[in-house]
Amino acid sequence: MGNATMHDVAKLAGVSLATVGRVLHKNGYVSQENREKVEAAVKALGYIPNSAAQLLKNSCSRMLGHILRFSPNLLFGQISRGVDRAAAERGYSVLSYTKYGSPGEDQRIVTEFISRRVEGVLITSLQEFDQGLLDKLLDAGIPTVRIERAPPGADRVMVDDFQGAYQGARSLVEAGHGNIAFIGMGGDSRVERLRLLGYRKALEEGGITPSPRLERLAEDYSPQEGYRAMEALWRHVGPTAVFAGADTLASGALQYLYQVGARVPEDLSLLGYDNTLATLLAPPLDSVGIQAEAMGRAAVDLLLRRKQRPLAPGEPGEEILVATELETRGSVGPPPSGSR
Amino acid sequence: MGNATMHDVAKLAGVSLATVGRVLHKNGYVSQENREKVEAAVKALGYIPNSAAQLLKNSCSRMLGHILRFSPNLLFGQISRGVDRAAAERGYSVLSYTKYGSPGEDQRIVTEFISRRVEGVLITSLQEFDQGLLDKLLDAGIPTVRIERAPPGADRVMVDDFQGAYQGARSLVEAGHGNIAFIGMGGDSRVERLRLLGYRKALEEGGITPSPRLERLAEDYSPQEGYRAMEALWRHVGPTAVFAGADTLASGALQYLYQVGARVPEDLSLLGYDNTLATLLAPPLDSVGIQAEAMGRAAVDLLLRRKQRPLAPGEPGEEILVATELETRGSVGPPPSGSR
DNA sequence: TTGAAAGCGCTAACAG
C-alpha cells in the first residue's frame, strides 16, 4: 500500500539505490543485466517517484502558479486553457488560483506559491497586482509574467487591441457605414483606451469624424450594460452600425434589438470583440477574434525563457503582442438603404 | 535570495531547530522570550516553510487533483470554480488537468497525481474513466469522487436530471402547451436518458402522450446540432414549445428561429437547460439551472470525508444529487393563439 | 522548557 520507494525497487532487484537511480535517469553505466532487473522491479512494484523528495533534492518543482482574477468574461477561461495545455506539453503542472477579491487573498496565494516552490507565476487579471507581492516573488527568485493588463516594462503578453479595434471598425467603414457607434468599457486602462483609439483611427481613415455622441462607455462588461448602451444609441443617435468592445456587450445589444424587433444586419450591422460568444448568438456575429490559447502558450514560453535568463536589474521586460483576427459571419452588411 | 530555511531562523534567533518548530506549530512549551525571538526572526527573514519538505515528512500534500474532460459546455468551467473555491477554503490546492483526448493522457495524469501525492482526485467528465487507472489510485490510497458521470456504486455527485427535466417540461405544460418538443443529446448515458424521461413524465402527467416525432436527439451539444434539430421541428412538426436539453442547443435553436423570423415566446416558447448561456441570449431564456458551484463544493466535501473514512471493500459509495432550479426570464408564454 | 538526532525519498558526488 501507500507506495513503493526506490529503496524497495533496489531491494527487489538486488542492486543498490544508485543503480536504480542510474536506470531511472538513463545516465551512467549500468550492465544490461542489472538494467533489466531494475526495470522488472519497477514494473512489479508499480514504482512512481515521490516528487516531493525530488523537489527537495533538486529544487525544481515543475509547477507553475497561475493567478486568475475571476471574471464573467469567457476570455479568461480560454487563456487559462492555453496556459494549462502549454504547461502540460512542457512537462509542467499548473497550480491555479482564482481570486474573488477577498482581502489578503493575493498575499495567501503568493505565500502558497513560494511555499510550494513554483518555478514561475502567471497573472491574468484586469486589475493591477500589488507591487509588494511581486517583489516578494522576485526575491524568492520566481519570475512573473502578466497577461492582459500590466504596466510597461514588465514581462507581459497582451492583445494588440489597437490593431484589433482598428481592424474591426475598418470592416464597418468598408461595408459603407458612415454612422458607426462604439460601445466600449470606460475607465482609463490601456486596453480600453486602445480599443477606442483603434476605432477612431479607422473612422478617420475613412474620412469620418469621430463623435462623442457615438461612443458609449459602459461600467462593466455585462450584457446589461450592452443593453443600456444600445438602447440609448437606438433611441437618440440612430447609427447604422455598432461596434461592441466585447462579445458580452454585443450580447446585451442584441437583446435590446431583439426586443424592439430590429434585425441584424438588415437594420443595423453589429460587430463584437473577443469572439468568445459570437458563434452562440442569434444571429452569429462578426467579431474580432483574440487568440486566447495562443496568449496562454506565449505566456508560458516567455515565463520559462525568463527562468533561464532572469531580468537584469533595471532591464525592461519583454512584451508580446498577440495579433487579432476578424471572424466574419454575416452580421455586418451594407447600411439600410433608407438611411443617408 | 532563494529562501530562508528553518535553520536560518533558528540561527538568527539563537535557538534550536526544535524550538522554532514548536513556535511555528504552536505546540509544546516555549518561553515567552524565545517565542518572541523566533517570531522576530521569522519576520525578518520572511521565512516561508518549504512544503516539499513538509510533505516528505508528513505525507500530507494538501493538494487535490482534478481531471476535467475538455468540453465546450460552460457548465464544466463553473463546476471547476466550485471545486477550486471549496478546496481553497479548506486549505487545499488543486492541481487541474484538462484532457483533450490524446492517448495515454489519463495514464500520465494519474501518474502525476500519485507522484505528487495528492490526497484525493476529482473527475469531471462526460465519459467513463478507465477502471484500471481508478484502481491504481485506489491502490495508492487516493480516494476518488466523480462528478456528473459515473457508474452506480461509486462516490459521485450528480445533477438530479430527472427532476430537472421534469420541472422544466412541466413549466411548459402549465403554460398551456400541448405540443412540446424536446431537443436532447443522444447516446445511452444515464444523464441523457434521465432528461428525456423527466420530460416524458411531465407530459404524461399533463395528459399529453409523448411522441418520438417530438424528440430530437443530437450528436453533441453544439449550437449547430441545436440549429438542425430546430429546423427539422419547425419545418415538419410545428411544436408550440421546445425544451432544449442544454443551453448550447437552445442557442442553436434560437439561431434558426432568428433566421426564419420566428419570435420567442410569441411564436414559440423556448426553454433551456443548465442555465449557462441563458442570460446572454436574445431573448434571455428560461432555463433549468444547475447549481454548478454547489456541485464542485459537494464533491470536495465528499472527497475529504472519504479520505477520513475510506470505503470498505465492497461498500457502495455515496451518491449526492444536486437539485435544479427553474430560472424564468420570459421566454415561455402561452401557445400562439392561432394554434390548436 | 530546550536541544540533538533520526529519518521522510531521492540525487549525485565519490570511492571502489
Add this chain to the structure above:
DNA sequence: CTGTTAGCGCTTTCAA
C-alpha cells in the same frame, strides 16, 4: 560498472 554516503528542509521523539 557499482555501492556508499551525505544531505535537501522539516517534524518529532527522546533525553537532558
